[in-house]
Amino acid sequence: MPTPKLGQHFLTNHEAIDKIITAADLSKKDTVLEVGPGRGILTAELLKAAGTVVAVEKDGELHHKLKKKFKDSDNFELSLGDIRNFHLGLMPKNYKVVANIPYYLTGQLIPWLLTSQNPPSLSVLMIQNEVADRLTGPKGSGNLLQLASQVFAEPQKVFFVPREDFDPAPNVDSAVITLKKHKKDMVPAGEQRSFFRILKFAFSGKRKKITNTLSAALKVPREQILKALEQTGLSENARPQELLLAEWIQFYNQLK
Known part of the structure; x- marks a missing residue:
């Protein structure tokens, strides 16, 4: 059963998962950090496309099930804990992040990733649709989160995901965005x-x-x-x- 206090809403639409994999533009040379793998439906596809998948799961019960489910996967590393306590310096350079993140974490996780001493080259994030629009809105709709993100990366809304594609269904719709890291920060x-x-x-x-x-x-x-x-x-x-x-x-x- 999903744990409400952890903001768990599990993606069930396989077409959306395929689109996420495409957006991540993965090869066997890539190492992916997956935040909150949940039931492992996206994890399974990441393992096929990437060289290594490092997953961080906060829910102890799900961690146990994931460990059992992917016990024969040599390119899978699983950690139990809060992603905010994970040391990104352990990841190789130019790693990628793929995550269906809890809505309550969005405002913390995006700046944390972008301002890290070892930021991902590309982040593919499932977030609340309203926040995705704020991040990628046109001139005249600027906001602090959008501008701060643009200093470090290029935000782009990739596709819309209706609430019905999750179990349990959240109260809002979602969207997948990409954050492609600039080669050089826009502000020194x-x-x-x-x-x-x-x-x-x-x-x-x-x-x-x-x-x-x-x-x-x-x-x-x-x-x-x-x-x-x-x-x-x-x-x-x-x-x-x-x-x-x-x-x-x-x-x-x-x-x-």
């Missing part, structure tokens, strides 16, 4: 703390003008914010959700 490591500080301040007043929010938060003259906006080619009435990442970076460079 030494600047990221300051850059994200500016973003957090700006989005604390999402409906408000950047000029007013940042002037108050940073305790700098309003004219200084206006000048940076002008030098970036932005309106003095600009609001945070309207800016693309490239515009935020240019604005930050003018402001610092």
Whole structure:
């Protein structure tokens, strides 16, 4: 039986599983980290396509069943525990992540993966459809999670997954996204703390003008914010959700 407190909803649609495998673009040279393998339906396909599958399962009962189910698979490594306590430094370079993650973990897991000292080259994640749309939305729909992710990777929504494709069915629909790691972070490591500080301040007043929010938060003259906006080619009435990442970076460079 699924454990509600662990946010367990098991994917049952084999067509969706095939699409996930395709999105992961796997070869026998790849090592995959699977988060929450559950009943092992996706795991079985990953083992066929990848060189090695490292799975981390938090549920003790499922861990026992998975260990028994894949006992003859030489390319399968299974750990019991919370993925947030897993040391990503143990993974080889350019590994990939494939995960049907609990909805409550999405906001923690994506930044944790992307900002790791050893981030995956590609993540294929099943997440809440609404969050997938926020991550991949068009200009004018910017948000902190989307922009922060874009600093490190290219988010893309791959396909929609209805709630009926899970057992038990959740209360919301899902979607599969990919996060393809940039070869180089869009903001240098030494600047990221300051850059994200500016973003957090700006989005604390999402409906408000950047000029007013940042002037108050940073305790700098309003004219200084206006000048940076002008030098970036932005309106003095600009609001945070309207800016693309490239515009935020240019604005930050003018402001610092």
